Amino acid sequence: MAIIQSNQQIAQGIWRMAISGAPTGRAGQFFMLRVPGAVNLLLGRPISICQSDAGTGETTFVYQTVGRGTAQFATLKPGQEIDAQGPYGNGFSLKEGHTVIIGGGIGTAPLLQLAKELRVGDPDRRIDVYLGFREESYLENAFELYADSVTVKRGGFVTGDVDFSLNAQYYACGPAPMLRAVANAAEKANATLFLSLEKHMACGVGACLGCTCQTNGGRKRICKDGPVFDYREVRDAI
Numbered sequence: 001m002a003i004i005q006s007n008q009q010i011a012q013g014i015w016r017m018a019i020s021g022a023p024t025g026r027a028g029q030f031f032m033l034r035v036p037g038a039v040n041l042l043l044g045r046p047i048s049i050c051q052s053d054a055g056t057g058e059t060t061f062v063y064q065t066v067g068r069g070t071a072q073f074a075t076l077k078p079g080q081e082i083d084a085q086g087p088y089g090n091g092f093s094l095k096e097g098h099t100v101i102i103g104g105g106i107g108t109a110p111l112l113q114l115a116k117e118l119r120v121g122d123p124d125r126r127i128d129v130y131l132g133f134r135e136e137s138y139l140e141n142a143f144e145l146y147a148d149s150v151t152v153k154r155g156g157f158v159t160g161d162v163d164f165s166l167n168a169q170y171y172a173c174g175p176a177p178m179l180r181a182v183a184n185a186a187e188k189a190n191a192t193l194f195l196s197l198e199k200h201m202a203c204g205v206g207a208c209l210g211c212t213c214q215t216n217g218g219r220k221r222i223c224k225d226g227p228v229f230d231y232r233e234v235r236d237a238i
């Protein structure tokens with residue numbers, strides 16, 4: 001069991017929770033989180049690593065309360081236990097050179113650890129971040145620690161601000177319409193783009209086949225073969 005270190009609301013319906021006592025992971029990986037003893041909630045819920053600190057052993061998540069599982073997370077207090085299985089998934093592969101990161105809504109959460117790992121790996125590289133929110137924004141100050149520029153849009157589509165013709169690597173996570181827009185733009189510009197996909201998950205470890213999606217290479221499990229894919233591989237799944 002992991003222990004809650006902090007659990008605070010940071011925006012309307014958005015919470016940041018830090019835990020200790022679980023193995024640390026890398027950008028793009030996730031944990032299956034579950035409140036122990038929760039009635040009628042036997043399955044964990046997949047939540048991405050937002051920040052992982054191997055020094056302190058702390059892992060931070062940022063989650064949106066959308067249903068019963070995430071509402072239960074919001075009741076947890078420092079010192080209480082949480083069942084944290086993971087880290088699972090392939091994570092982002094870190095490419096060299098200029099990087100453009102595009103996040104929409106709660107999809108911004110896994111991209112913070114990505115920005116951090118890219119910056120630590122190469123202090124001189126250029127990192128441009130584009131964040132889109134329906135209303136209230138969050139995490140932009142944290143991105144500023146690692147990025148050369150952070151563009152935030154509230155309402156509308158932040159993807160319209162992104163230049164896909166740069167000699168850069170593109171990474172995106174967010175709602176499906178945003179991912180489709182990003183993939184279309186990347187295709188037109190023949191850009192390199194990696195997407196982190198979401199689907200309901202039961203096991204999180206590749207056993208139940210509940211999270212498969214169609215790819216160029218046949219059906220793949222988002223939890224085990226992903227959640228990060230080259231966009232060309234998953235055009236039909238988004």
Ligand SMILES: Cc1cc2nc3c(=O)[nH]c(=O)nc-3n(C[C@H](O)[C@H](O)[C@H](O)COP(=O)(O)OP(=O)(O)OC[C@H]3O[C@@H](n4cnc5c(N)ncnc54)[C@H](O)[C@@H]3O)c2cc1C
Nearest residue numbers: 045046047048062063064066067068069070109198199200
């Ligand atoms: C790999 C991965 C990483 C994720 N990382 C994060 C994260 O960092 N922060 C975060 O807030 N959420 C994240 N999610 C989504 C999160 O897992 C769901 O919001 C959560 O499982 C909902 O559980 P619940 O019991 O609160 O809601 P439920 O009661 O299960 O569902 C409530 C509503 O949300 C919808 N819903 C539930 N899960 C999803 C989903 N995966 N995609 C789209 N709609 C869904 C349901 O259809 C329903 O309408 C991630 C999902 C995946 C697959």
Ligand code: FES
Nearest residue numbers: 204206208209223
């Ligand atoms: S959630 Fe069970 S195979 Fe992916």
